[in-house]
Amino acid sequence: MTTRTMPTPIMDRPAMLDDFLTRAALAGTGVAIATGPLGSFVVWRRMAYFGDATAHAAILGVAMALALDLPVALGTTLVALAMAGTVAALAGKGWAMDTTLGVLAHSALAFGLVAVSYLHGVRADLTAWLFGDILAVSRGDLAFIWGGALAVAASLAWRWQALLTATLNEDLAHAAGINPARERLVLTLALALVVAVAIKVVGALLIAALLLIPAAAARTLARTPEGMALGATGVGALATLGGLALSIRQDTPAGPSIVAAAAVIFALLLAVSSLRRR
């Protein structure tokens, strides 16, 4: 994987960040700050396929960025944005969404893989883009991940009440002077940015899993939307640490290990909540 290091002032080089495992853990928890609340909206608004389509399109963005010698983060953000915008526009026109999104999600991935095959030297790195390469996160990557994740979390927090109202019922939002289309746009932009931020951590194929599974796990115990969003961030961070531990001990791929850890947490919480209900 190509590593581009951002210029970092010498002063700001804590020795702690020299350890690749620390950087990996920080990258994963940083992503979780954004995927917790955003993933909750993905669950509430049934946008799972939307997330998939946007994430898969990022592979095309990687290919384009490498071909044009642009920063990869820029390529993935732009293409994810274009895909999210296309899907949002189609959704507004009342298309049968699961079929349309299925077509878009898989063709974006296919075109991306075909495009990558034209680039020499990238093919070997393909698994890194598909499944993530969290153990190779650089200081520059870390700055981008945390910057992007905090931007997403801050914009969701800023629009929180309006987003929730529009999610609950669009007419209710309208009557209160909230424009649901604008709130949809906020989520669309956030999704594109999260894809660009998370591709290094879990890869294009598993970003949607990182949005869905922690949110679904947090749902089992949550009583309020805020509880679920914060819980999802907690589960995401925990899954990162668990997945990394598994990956180091057993030499398993880190991205899939993180998602597997999230799934185990989901199963455990599901069991706990059904025991409680008895």
Next chain:
Amino acid sequence: MSGLPGGGMRLIEASGLSVRMGGGEVLSGVDFRIDAGEIVTVLGPNGSGKSTLLRALMGIVPLSAGRVVRAPGLRLGYVPQRLAIDRNLPLTVRRFLSLPVRVSDAQALAALERTGISSALAARQLHDLSGGQLQRVLLARALLGDPQILVLDEATQGLDQPGEASFYRLIEDIRATTGAGVLMVSHDLHVVMAASDRVVCLNGHVCCEGTPRVVSTAPEYRALFGLGTQGALALYRHDHDHDHDHDHAHDADTPHDHAHHAHADHGQARDA
């Protein structure tokens, strides 16, 4: 409706309102107005454009012709037809009342009490409520914005008849104490008829309009609702007789109501 707090102020006025949807004209040339302190019910068969009219008046759907004027800064409380709550969204009654504007616990409890909801339900999940409880919670939320106009879209759907009747009594009571205008849509005839000052009969256009008494005898109304009309009318009259005891009790609180009922019974309609 003089004598009501804030009575008489024009809240929403539409002239020549038309809406097109999917190539067809759903509403054409509708003139409409509602003032503060007035209960207006839009009545019509399924597909007559009732909900679309509400949405057009609230500015949710674009007009293809005509215009809608809302009072500047109009505070609108909307109670939707139904609220489909995704089970994946955890939401307590208390939290729901703080959407979209956060309110204090005291305000939330007062609103619940106003709509006859036990404060014990505040911690309950929205999707665990019964239909009647949910409608009252929706109403409580709408009231928290101190609305000048309440808009209710078939708000009693899924309620049984006693539930429906007590819901409309609550609406009348709120109108009496706050002076808000109330705009309702319905296709159930008799309860609505008894609770309204003015009824607008809609079928893509305004068929007829006036006090419940006048509308229920209008030939356009009978044509629209067909054979069932006689029965509904009988029920309407029957209800009026039957509820007399209650009406008296109610009138003690709200003297103007008595005037209104007498008005309707004498068949003196402003719009006749």
